[in-house]
Amino acid sequence: MGGANSRETMNPPSNSTFFNPQELKDLSSAYGSGGLEALASLIQDKVNHLNSTKLHIAVTGESGAGKSxxxxxxxxxxxxxxxxxxxxxTETTMEPTQYKHPSFPEVSFWDLPGVGTVNFPAKEYPTKMKFEQYDFFIVISRNRFTEIDANLVKEVKKLGKMFYFVRTQIDNDIRSYLFEAVNADREAELAKIRNYCIRSLEKTGIAEPTVFLISSIEINEFDFAELQKTIANNLDDIKKDVFLKSLPSTTLNIVKEKEVQLKKRIWMLATIAGTLGAVPVPGVAIACDIGLLITAIIDFRKYLGLDDASIQRLANATGKPVEVLTAEVKTPLVGEINKDLVKRMLLGGTAVGIAGVETAFKFIPVIGSIFGAGTSFGMTYSLLNNALDQLVQNTQEVVKAAFDNA
Structure with a gap:
């Protein structure tokens, strides 16, 4: 164990947005009354909550709109x-169908049957589809949004849930327009389509609607990334984390957002390592929780999409040979993460860089004053930051290769 014996008043790290104001007060109280063990126990509860939270996303709209x-x-x-x-x-979905994320099964998309069909009249739709069980709704249209779509949103609003209007297959529309038009203006045509959708919604009583124009094929074009960003920013801190980790790493902005989320975890994991379960590592002067470090690095890799399955899916989606993408991965952290590798990291550059942790403590001053750099907290904090930096840099290179440096 590392730490100090004093029970001074503690103000937890202000950059840890996984904790609401009351929880921050609880952390202070726990440290004041129970010391580091009590503090670490509450932080471990939060980490467990992060790993167990589920997200249910409903995708609805008329039949044939492109929900699947x-x-x-x-x-x-x-x-x-x-x-x-x-x-x-044709109408392929006859009941709400759950599709779990292939890497993160706690994230589920629900394909709801097309509203307004003979099988599912609009009046009975919200009850039969159990609207209350979903975190937010994506309302999809192929052409224009109708009164049926507006009535669905009104039911969603009654439940206090978020909703997003998505106009699909924009790539086909723009391709046809550019082929047929003389003196074509792509941006003007996109604005025309967007305004048409907005006017359709306004006529049904939706005030100041926002419409996202997307292609489910050209995912780095149009409003796909903006939709993802907007959804993430409208979720609470925990569910934002869950949503972000489920997104394929297809843009540098997504990779950056994932990095920000993962950095919020590092001080929590380091605090746990600094107080609970640290064991001596042969050849290393400071005790560390090797198992925690191994698990964290594997989790970071999967979160960023650097695991084999995620890279293969990215290759499939972009049409790039998987060998082209894996060639951009230079870090040994994509291989087997075991005790020997972590020990070498502790003995190598990370241990040498421990002094640099002092600079990081200005962002978490009280935790830093409790532990200091020369502790299992400092060692864990430094190692995980260095590992994350490596993984992020490699992920960025993979994204550039997948989308031709776009």
Whole structure:
């Protein structure tokens, strides 16, 4: 164990947005009354909560609007991949169908039957679809949003849930427009489509609607990334973390957002390592929880999409040979993470860089004053930050290769 014996008043790290104001007060109280063990216990509870929280996303709209294609795109899958949502020109979904994320099964997309069909009249739809069980709704349209769509949103609003209007297959529309038009203006045509959708919604009584124009094939074009960003920013801190980790790493902005989320975990894991379960490591002067470090690095890798399955899905989605993407991965952290590798990291550059942890403590001053750099907290904090930096840099290179440096 590392730490100080004093029970001074503690103000937990202000950059830890996984804790609400009351929980921050509880951390202070726990440290004041029970010391580091009590503090670490509450932090461990929060880490467990992060790992167990579920997210249920409903995708609804009229039959044939492109719900299944959208669900596949959000999970980094093609229609031919195992576990993909079934795609068809007829009503293929006859009941709410759950599609779990292939890497993070706690994230589920629900393909709801097309509203307004003979099988599912609009009046009975919200009750039959159990609207209350979903965290937020994506309302999809292929052409224009109708009164049926507006009535669905009104039911969603009654439940206090978020909703997003998504106009699909924009790539086809723009391609046809550019082929047919003389003196074509792509941006003007996109604005025309967007305004048409907005006017349709306003006529049904939706005030100041926002419409996202997307392609479920060209996911780095149009509003796909903006939709993902907006959804993430409207979720609470815990569910934002769950949502972000489920997103395929397809843009540098997504990778950056994931890095920010993972850095919020590091001080918590380091605090746990600094107070609970640290054991001597042969050849290393400071005791460390090797198992915690191994698990954290594997989790970081999977979160960023550097595991084999995620890279293969990215290769499939972009049409790039998987060898082209894996060639951009230079870090040994994508191989087997075992005790020997972690020990070498502790003995190598990370241990040498412990002094640099002092600089980071200005962001978590009280935790830093409790532990200091020369503790299992400092060692864990430094090692995990260095590992995350390596993984992020490699993820960025993979994204550039997948999308031709876009």
């Amino acid at each position: 294609s959208f669900i596949n795109a959000m999970r980094g899958l093609r229609g031919c991949d195992e576990g993909a949502a079934k795609i068809g020109n």
